[in-house]
Amino acid sequence: ISLTWFWSVIQNDFKTGNIDLEGCMRLLEKMQIPFDEAHVTHIFKKTVDKHSGHIISMEDFKAIYRAIVHRSEFQELFRAYSPDGKILPDSQLIKFLVKEQFYTEATETTAFELISKYEPIDEVRKKKQMSFEGFVRYMNSDECSIFKSQHKTIYQDMNQPLCDYFISSSHNTYLIADQLMGPSHLWGYTSALLKGCRCLEIDCWDGSNNEPVVYHGHTLTSKIPFRSVIHVIDKYAFMSSAYPLVLSLENHCSPKQQEVMADCLKSILGDKLLSSPLGGETEMTRLPSPEALKFKVLIKNKKVGTIEEGMLRTGDETGAEVTDTGAETVVETGAETEDISESELLSDEETDDTTPIYRSKSPSKRKGDRRTSSPPPSKKSKVKKPKIAIALSDLVVYTKSSKFVSFEHSLENQKCYENNSIGEAKARKFVKHSAKEFISHTTRFITRIYPKGSRMTSSNYNPQEFWNVGCQMDTRGFLLPGVLFCYVSYIFSPTGINFILCYINFSFSPHILAIFHPYTTLIFQLISGHQLPPSSLSKTNKADPLVQIEIYGVPEDQAKKKSSVVKSNALCPKWNETFSFNIQVPELAMIRFCVEDEVSLVNNEFLGQYTLPVLSLNTGYRNIPLLTREGIKIESASLFAHIWYY
Numbered sequence: 001i002s003l004t005w006f007w008s009v010i011q012n013d014f015k016t017g018n019i020d021l022e023g024c025m026r027l028l029e030k031m032q033i034p035f036d037e038a039h040v041t042h043i044f045k046k047t048v049d050k051h052s053g054h055i056i057s058m059e060d061f062k063a064i065y066r067a068i069v070h071r072s073e074f075q076e077l078f079r080a081y082s083p084d085g086k087i088l089p090d091s092q093l094i095k096f097l098v099k100e101q102f103y104t105e106a107t108e109t110t111a112f113e114l115i116s117k118y119e120p121i122d123e124v125r126k127k128k129q130m131s132f133e134g135f136v137r138y139m140n141s142d143e144c145s146i147f148k149s150q151h152k153t154i155y156q157d158m159n160q161p162l163c164d165y166f167i168s169s170s171h172n173t174y175l176i177a178d179q180l181m182g183p184s185h186l187w188g189y190t191s192a193l194l195k196g197c198r199c200l201e202i203d204c205w206d207g208s209n210n211e212p213v214v215y216h217g218h219t220l221t222s223k224i225p226f227r228s229v230i231h232v233i234d235k236y237a238f239m240s241s242a243y244p245l246v247l248s249l250e251n252h253c254s255p256k257q258q259e260v261m262a263d264c265l266k267s268i269l270g271d272k273l274l275s276s277p278l279g280g281e282t283e284m285t286r287l288p289s290p291e292a293l294k295f296k297v298l299i300k301n302k303k304v305g306t307i308e309e310g311m312l313r314t315g316d317e318t319g320a321e322v323t324d325t326g327a328e329t330v331v332e333t334g335a336e337t338e339d340i341s342e343s344e345l346l347s348d349e350e351t352d353d354t355t356p357i358y359r360s361k362s363p364s365k366r367k368g369d370r371r372t373s374s375p376p377p378s379k380k381s382k383v384k385k386p387k388i389a390i391a392l393s394d395l396v397v398y399t400k401s402s403k404f405v406s407f408e409h410s411l412e413n414q415k416c417y418e419n420n421s422i423g424e425a426k427a428r429k430f431v432k433h434s435a436k437e438f439i440s441h442t443t444r445f446i447t448r449i450y451p452k453g454s455r456m457t458s459s460n461y462n463p464q465e466f467w468n469v470g471c472q473m474d475t476r477g478f479l480l481p482g483v484l485f486c487y488v489s490y491i492f493s494p495t496g497i498n499f500i501l502c503y504i505n506f507s508f509s510p511h512i513l514a515i516f517h518p519y520t521t522l523i524f525q526l527i528s529g530h531q532l533p534p535s536s537l538s539k540t541n542k543a544d545p546l547v548q549i550e551i552y553g554v555p556e557d558q559a560k561k562k563s564s565v566v567k568s569n570a571l572c573p574k575w576n577e578t579f580s581f582n583i584q585v586p587e588l589a590m591i592r593f594c595v596e597d598e599v600s601l602v603n604n605e606f607l608g609q610y611t612l613p614v615l616s617l618n619t620g621y622r623n624i625p626l627l628t629r630e631g632i633k634i635e636s637a638s639l640f641a642h643i644w645y646y
Contacts, residue, residue, distance in 0.1 A: 018055035042541040101620035146622040169199035171475035193236040244293035258389035282308040300399035419446035442470035543570035553589035589614040
């Protein structure tokens, strides 16, 4: 039956005679068979070399088709459940789904749906059976992907407070190259938003003609208008995700241009901009949920006074009045006078994340309450103090930037809508020495980690150690390809916001897990690869592939294992090797597969990769798609494996 179907599909293409390589590829496309040109070209040349020509017959095409489509590992599975090795009745398909794919709820309806969807032969489909052709198409489909299909949509509870979620966050979003001389470009914002980013950074400085600009200050990076950035954000804000978007303002502008910023935000974003608490609530004890904040843009910036004062304020068109008090700047709002240090007004990022932690200021210190014992400011500090415009301040609601002092200070003084930014190096010290205090902090307040200043090339840090203590905003560059970008991207699919589950609580520590803490054992059998990218050193379609399997997570769970090398075979390498991993905190664990070509004993060439959360692993026989360093799917390439855990 399969052969009859095959001839009927291809015969029209051979009516005018035999076909060449281009015709062969067109026919494979017509049959919707994904293929790598290098592999098809190699197989085609081997076929035509047998009869010294440049064209192939129908019989030759059948051989090429089978070399690409009829994989021996699929044939073994099919024959194990097929009574005659040719047809799989619906009852046997159900047995396969239950026993091998762990689909315990499979019924006749399930089997019929799969047969209707994947069986190409009408005669077989009408009998509610599946041929090997249909079985191959099913095994190569998304339904047999290693990634759980239900996790590709929103499957988590999105009704908890905003601080209970990891938030996909960008650092220096406007930069598309290095931080010293690279260009600033609107594409940085477009790209980040299309990839699901939910927190953008906007580095704002005074520009000409009273128009604020965005660039990396005190560098040679180019400048883009703030107004243009907001127009791009307005267009793409919710194209990839409906959940709230946070604009983290690195604000270096004068009050006059801050008012221009506020006007841009209000006039361009319109109803998308959240400028007052939901329901008019002013005394809050917890943040609203991502669900409640859908399709809203939140401004993250310094704020004068409280939310209630902002709502009561009738509007100060001239900005805040500022009085210089030596080492401090006093902001008078009319309703209340607030002490704000120069560093707090400038930004919630420190210029050097190795500097000492900022100390707590006395709450009783007000205008005129100067300490005579304080040394006079040095000449170096005699610079014009920045001011904060009330119009911009009043746009800050649930994401008020607050300078981090200490965990104790935050516990005693910080409001739920105030959040901190901590430098990468300092945060790493906290993870090492104060993990429990750090976790207690992140269960209450949104915490943002930004890269150390020495990352001049805009490289990304590994956020896993900060995820382990619940840091919600771990910023990264979105235009930098590589391991970490693809690794990080998968934890946020498809919402840009991922739930921090109940394992992160006041008693959890990523470094101290009980001896008898329950763990999951993951059994991973690497069976084969299919149409892997050839080595760049190969003149045909060859490679010497191996697979690296890595677990990222709490320190106890981190592991890395490597398969053997299959020599000179990128088309259909076979491994049949089994690996096991004990995972104590699967909720925080990610698994990464990296396929490499062994160039020498000390050097490997990257071929493809795939990363996903451990909790998103499908069990049973699964195909693993492969991506480039940039996260682009390699259409024809995959690994084949069996996954089981207990």
